[in-house]
Amino acid sequence: MATTAQPLTPPAVPTRVRPAAVPRARTRLSHSLAVGGLAAAIKLATALPFLTHYGWDRDELYFLQASRHLGLGYVDFPMITALIGHLVIGVAGPSLVALRLTGVVATMLAAVLVGLCARELDGGLRAQGLAALVYVLTPYGLAGGTIFHPTMFDLLVWIAFAYVALRILRRPEPRLWPLLGVIGAVGLETKGTVAALMLAGAAALLVLGPRGTLRTRGPWLASGIALLGLAPYLAWEAAHGWPTLTFLPSQDAATAASTPRPTYVFQQLAFVGPAMVLIAVGVRELWRDPRVRALAVLAPLASLLFFVEQGRAYYSLPAIALPLAAGAVAAERWWSARRRDGRSRRRAVMAGALVASQLAAIALAAPLVWPVLPTATMVRLGYWQTGWFKDELGWPELAAQTARAWRAIPAGQRAGTALLARNYGEAGALDLYGPALGLPQALSGHLSFQYWHPRRMPQRRVLAVGYDTATLRGLCRSQWVVARINNPWGIANQEQGQTIAVCTLRAPLGVLWASRIATDRL
Numbered sequence: 001m002a003t004t005a006q007p008l009t010p011p012a013v014p015t016r017v018r019p020a021a022v023p024r025a026r027t028r029l030s031h032s033l034a035v036g037g038l039a040a041a042i043k044l045a046t047a048l049p050f051l052t053h054y055g056w057d058r059d060e061l062y063f064l065q066a067s068r069h070l071g072l073g074y075v076d077f078p079m080i081t082a083l084i085g086h087l088v089i090g091v092a093g094p095s096l097v098a099l100r101l102t103g104v105v106a107t108m109l110a111a112v113l114v115g116l117c118a119r120e121l122d123g124g125l126r127a128q129g130l131a132a133l134v135y136v137l138t139p140y141g142l143a144g145g146t147i148f149h150p151t152m153f154d155l156l157v158w159i160a161f162a163y164v165a166l167r168i169l170r171r172p173e174p175r176l177w178p179l180l181g182v183i184g185a186v187g188l189e190t191k192g193t194v195a196a197l198m199l200a201g202a203a204a205l206l207v208l209g210p211r212g213t214l215r216t217r218g219p220w221l222a223s224g225i226a227l228l229g230l231a232p233y234l235a236w237e238a239a240h241g242w243p244t245l246t247f248l249p250s251q252d253a254a255t256a257a258s259t260p261r262p263t264y265v266f267q268q269l270a271f272v273g274p275a276m277v278l279i280a281v282g283v284r285e286l287w288r289d290p291r292v293r294a295l296a297v298l299a300p301l302a303s304l305l306f307f308v309e310q311g312r313a314y315y316s317l318p319a320i321a322l323p324l325a326a327g328a329v330a331a332e333r334w335w336s337a338r339r340r341d342g343r344s345r346r347r348a349v350m351a352g353a354l355v356a357s358q359l360a361a362i363a364l365a366a367p368l369v370w371p372v373l374p375t376a377t378m379v380r381l382g383y384w385q386t387g388w389f390k391d392e393l394g395w396p397e398l399a400a401q402t403a404r405a406w407r408a409i410p411a412g413q414r415a416g417t418a419l420l421a422r423n424y425g426e427a428g429a430l431d432l433y434g435p436a437l438g439l440p441q442a443l444s445g446h447l448s449f450q451y452w453h454p455r456r457m458p459q460r461r462v463l464a465v466g467y468d469t470a471t472l473r474g475l476c477r478s479q480w481v482v483a484r485i486n487n488p489w490g491i492a493n494q495e496q497g498q499t500i501a502v503c504t505l506r507a508p509l510g511v512l513w514a515s516r517i518a519t520d521r522l
Helices: 029-050 058-068 080-092 096-120 125-136 139-143 150-170 174-188 194-208 218-229 231-239 244-258 261-288 290-296 298-309 317-341 344-369 375-381 395-408 424-433 447-451 469-475 509-517
Strands: 417-421 442-444 461-465 476-484 499-505
Touching (some): 029 096, 058 080, 058 447, 080 096, 096 125, 096 150, 139 344, 150 174, 150 194, 150 290, 150 317, 174 194, 194 290, 218 231, 261 298, 261 317, 298 317, 395 424, 395 476, 395 499, 417 424, 417 509, 424 442, 461 476, 469 509
Parallel strands (some): 417 461
Antiparallel strands (some): 461 499
């Protein structure tokens, strides 16, 4: 029987198939928390020795008084910061250490979350530790907790938002959408800048996906919860005539004047230092994963939004946490690969150069944001001119000068005289230090201070603190300049050289209050 010849086929040539990446098993949560806790402990150790180095900041004096006048909102910030302050004062009194510790704790928790972001991206303990440690050792991380301020709680909200969004999109865990909404609500009640992160995230999901995400109910439920959380602040605004709408343009103008766009870029680089290399690598790594591509653009988009809007350079910096974590995971893989192929010397040189440059950045930039220098040295080197430390000097001396001026008023006339401060820093300082010096309650029409006054204000005479002579001419029928404010360091802050004057008003204080004294402008 004939057989049919089979066609000859060439032997199969083996092809090199790149194996699919196998997700790395996540480290135990307890181990990850321990690594993040170590970075948090380093943050605490760097903060504790310097918590009260220069003294109360102008804004802290304001937030202290807001904490004593708890409400659903304030002219220039929502209620969360005042609520935290109120709780602290209830336990520890008006303690600068206790108030600033709340910001330190927020930064410590943020460091732990940065490490957990690296864990979610399949990073090992080394990647998690690197991400958390680099975060707390940037100039931006070192500045955390140096002032009691909404910014300190805002950064924790941003990083918590990014962490939960990462889990929603990458695992995926759609059940966490309501939690993301709660975080958004807390953020909107802390500082309005978190809206930039939320808008950037919504735009990125719309353009980059994952596809179909916005057709599910999760994002809309989260948005509804966030907006519902804003309701108390909106109710307060409506009840007070929407003062924030007047405040914001004045704040934007002041910010644009102090932070022109080249300064914005320079400050962002200075706040982060060479760690920007890890962040850039992390953005690329996130972009390569279609599941979280939308999260890759959060940091660049947020930075761009505030660049265009001319906001503060640090407003968008909490968004670096996620790409920093991704960059640390990439660095861990690179380190392991170099160990396997034997190029350890090159690896060590590159890593050492990055560490050395980061330490140099800390040495150069940290004294601007971290009160490590003695006051005299800080003043002599001029750091007060570019940092915010000029607003921490001179408050006890201002109160002492005001007390001397108060005693210069004849005793029989003091009962009919009010103490009037032009801005919230002066009013806050006088309320903090004044009672021990025999001063009455300080009144001010500046921002939310305009609401904290007695029901009746019949006084025709005030001791005016911080007003310029031109303004006094408009308020006073006659005036007597008792002293000029002078801080012991002679630095040119807002108060230096302003007057302390006895003023006989053109009308009772209560009559002039709304039209001539109260203001929603910065």
